[in-house]
Amino acid sequence: MIALISLLIVILFSIIIVRIGAVALEMTGLSRDMATFQAQSAFSGVGFTTSESEYVVSHPVRRKIIRILIFVGSAGVVSAIATLVLTFVGQSKEEATWRLLWLFIGLLIIYLFARSKMIDRGMRWLIKRALEKLTSLKVYDYEQLLGLSKGFSIGEFTVKAGSWLENKKLRDLKLDKEGILILAIYRRIRGKEQYIGVPDGDTEIKRGDKLICYGPEKAIRNLSQRLKGKKGDEEHKEAMKEEEKRKKEEKKEMEKIGLAQ
Numbered sequence: 001m002i003a004l005i006s007l008l009i010v011i012l013f014s015i016i017i018v019r020i021g022a023v024a025l026e027m028t029g030l031s032r033d034m035a036t037f038q039a040q041s042a043f044s045g046v047g048f049t050t051s052e053s054e055y056v057v058s059h060p061v062r063r064k065i066i067r068i069l070i071f072v073g074s075a076g077v078v079s080a081i082a083t084l085v086l087t088f089v090g091q092s093k094e095e096a097t098w099r100l101l102w103l104f105i106g107l108l109i110i111y112l113f114a115r116s117k118m119i120d121r122g123m124r125w126l127i128k129r130a131l132e133k134l135t136s137l138k139v140y141d142y143e144q145l146l147g148l149s150k151g152f153s154i155g156e157f158t159v160k161a162g163s164w165l166e167n168k169k170l171r172d173l174k175l176d177k178e179g180i181l182i183l184a185i186y187r188r189i190r191g192k193e194q195y196i197g198v199p200d201g202d203t204e205i206k207r208g209d210k211l212i213c214y215g216p217e218k219a220i221r222n223l224s225q226r227l228k229g230k231k232g233d234e235e236h237k238e239a240m241k242e243e244e245k246r247k248k249e250e251k252k253e254m255e256k257i258g259l260a261q
Helices: 001-029 030-046 051-057 060-088 093-115 116-134 219-224 230-260
Strands: 152-158 181-189 191-196 209-214
Touching: 001 030, 001 060, 001 093, 001 116, 030 060, 093 116, 152 219, 209 219, 219 230
Parallel strands: none
Antiparallel strands: 152 209, 181 191, 181 209
């Protein structure tokens, strides 16, 4: 019975360690989904071969977190297997059946613990506070900073043949008049993907470029679908009018807030 309890404790601690690692990765700027996946992958040693992993390990702090998770995970997996074997070795058929039943109940309780949103919020709060005090990691709420809940978005799309953007310089496109900023470009050069961060006005958009954009969600979506020709030019003019209207409304809201204060 001691071996069974030990196994459940190992599993519980493994879940908590993965949660700590995920929160730590999230605090370095990763999205919650990516941080959780990479923490689980590193701890289990399974699936940590995605293209995202290169992005994670290129960051010194993230690399350190991943290294710790891999080290602790290797010990945790071995411990879990050893205690699982000890749980059923030398037991009669009846005793093994009862232990299997208790194992199922214990795993169900741990599963409900791990899936509880209330417990998740509490754990994340405690982990963040502990990491803030014990490490130099800082928490940035990127959703709030970038206004992602206010209609703005960070989007990406690939420039296809016939796109209104193709073979034009950023300066000539005047995307800022539509409220859109090009944060980066991923471009394949000689078979390798190159990253162009904060491209300047002389950067020419090529077919096959993957654009990382920031701006109103609707504007980015329309831009990704815009085609060459007179219709595309008309859509650009309409988008500039929409952005001008949005800015005027935003200014009015700011003035109202100023008067209220």
